[in-house]
Amino acid sequence: MTEKSSYSPKKYSLGLDIGTSSIGWAVLDLDKERIHDLGVRIFSGQIENKKRRQFSSTQRMNKRKKQRLKHLKAVFINNGLLSPDEIKLALKDQEITENIYSLRAKAVTQQISNRELFRVLYLIAKKRGFKSNRKSDPNDNESSGTKFKEQLAKNSATAEKYQTIGLMLENDPAYTNRKRNSKDNYIATFQREDIRKEVEIILHKQFEKELSTTQTSNEYKKIIEAILDEIIIDSSGEKQYLGIFAQRPYTNASLIEKMTGFCEFEKTERRYVKASYTTEEYTFLSALSNIIILDTNKNDERFHLNEEDLGQLLELAKQEKNIKYSDIRKSLSLDKSICFSSRAIEDTYQDSIKHANKKHSSPQNKEMLTEALETARKIRDRSRKNIERQKICEKGLETFCIFKKLFKDSM
Known part of the structure; x- marks a missing residue:
């Protein structure tokens, strides 16, 4: 780099080399035909779009969680299981809060009150478990390199010793002092399918009498379905996934098309999808060539x-x-x-x-x-x-x- 001075060229040209995590620059003195100064500015490679995308993802996740909890309240109110005031009291009941995991385990084999049942389901609706979006086995070695997935596999192996997750949380020595996740410790992360099985067992136990009666059997089957997998279509024609385990499709052709804009030159044709298998193959073969x-x-x-x-x-x-x-x-x-x-x-x-x-x-x-x-x-x-x-x-x-x-x- 040339030495800095107080001299400033009257005629100059600025050159920039813009990268993902740095900008190289140089100023050419056009009168003297020489480089006046040059350097580089290095910064974080993370772009604002990534941060914004992460923030939006968190917002969507929280919004959908609130929708599930709101729907659970509506199911109990609309079917006469609890009144709005009883739900408010249930959420504020300190005794239930302190014994919530004991109630969760108890609900598998014994009858509990509707207020207690609501709180157990409310807890599960907040943390409904992990569901992989991989087509391959989420427990294979290649996809289990992180602490999260290693702990998930360990938790699943422990869960096989118990009838439900709730019974494991209540009785396994590993969960005596702590039943929730902490930083880099995913002790309370479980497969969603295991938690779903637990909820099905709890609901069939709590509604055992109603399900065995001809007059109320169909009604309570619908209640169970609404709690588990309710999906409705709103006024705009969009599907709303409200049940505890109702799952939006991870991707489909219509979603990809919706996110793909139109070509700048061929106005009626959509752009080619960059994040696709054929594009990756083309990029890979081009690099090899x-x-x-x-x-x-x-x-x-x-x-x-x-x-x-x-x-x-x-x-x-x-x-x-x-x-x-x-x-x-x-x-x-x-x-x-x-x-x-x-x-x-x-x-x-x-x-x-x-x-x-x-x-x-x-x-x-x-x-x-x-x-x-x-x-x-x-x-x-x-x-x-x-x-x-x-x-x-x-x-x-x-x-x-x-x-x-x-x-x-x-x-």
Whole structure:
């Protein structure tokens, strides 16, 4: 970087290299044909859209939880199980609050009052359990790398020893002192299907008499269904999932289409979905196509992956979470003398050399650019001998890529 001074150029050009977590900048003095100053500003890579999306997701989750609780109150009121005043009293009853987990366990085998039943269901409606949106088994090893999923699997294994989750919370020694989650401790996280089974057992026990009577059987079956899975269509035609375990579909074709805008040029055609399998496949194959294979035993003879190689690596990508150069080497049975390079990096290097020789006669600029290119060339040459240094090469080449753009803008 040049030394800072009080001098300010009258005619200048500003060049910016805007990245996801940094902005590189340089000011060119057009009168003196030299770089006046340059630098980089590094900041957090998190964008405001991500924060806003997380906030909106939390808002939606809280809104839907309130809808479930409101619906549960309505079911008890509309079916004469409790009055509005009785519900208010139930929510304020300190004795029930202090013994809520004991009541939850008791409800499996014994009759409890409607007020106590409401509080037990109210508790469960707030924390209805985890439901994976993966099509594969949520307990497989590949998807269970986090503390959350490891604890979830452990909790599920413990739950198999008990008839219900409530009985486990009340009787298992692990839950004697604590029955709720804490930071990095998901002791109270359970599979939603296990909690649903518990609620079904509780409701059938509490409405045992009514369900066994012909006159009231159908009525109480509807009450149970309303508590568990009630879905209604509102005045706008939208479905409202109000039951404790009513679940919105994670995604469908109409939802994807609704979120996809129209093309800027073909006004009647929708844009291609970026977050799709075909786009990921295209991006992956494009990256592989840009790889240059160097054979150090044959004077750096170059060749590219052929169609058969690309197909083989595509199948590998469907099975592995991450693919490294070592995986490519192993999959294609490449010799250790084979090194990898990027076509984009090589082309940038050659283009920058030509650009420096033809376009920039200023001694200061040419000297600075040549020095940067020479440093990058040395790093690149070392990386050919050691494939593990490929990333270093790419970092070094970023230096003269910025210069190339700045000089181009100043012409």
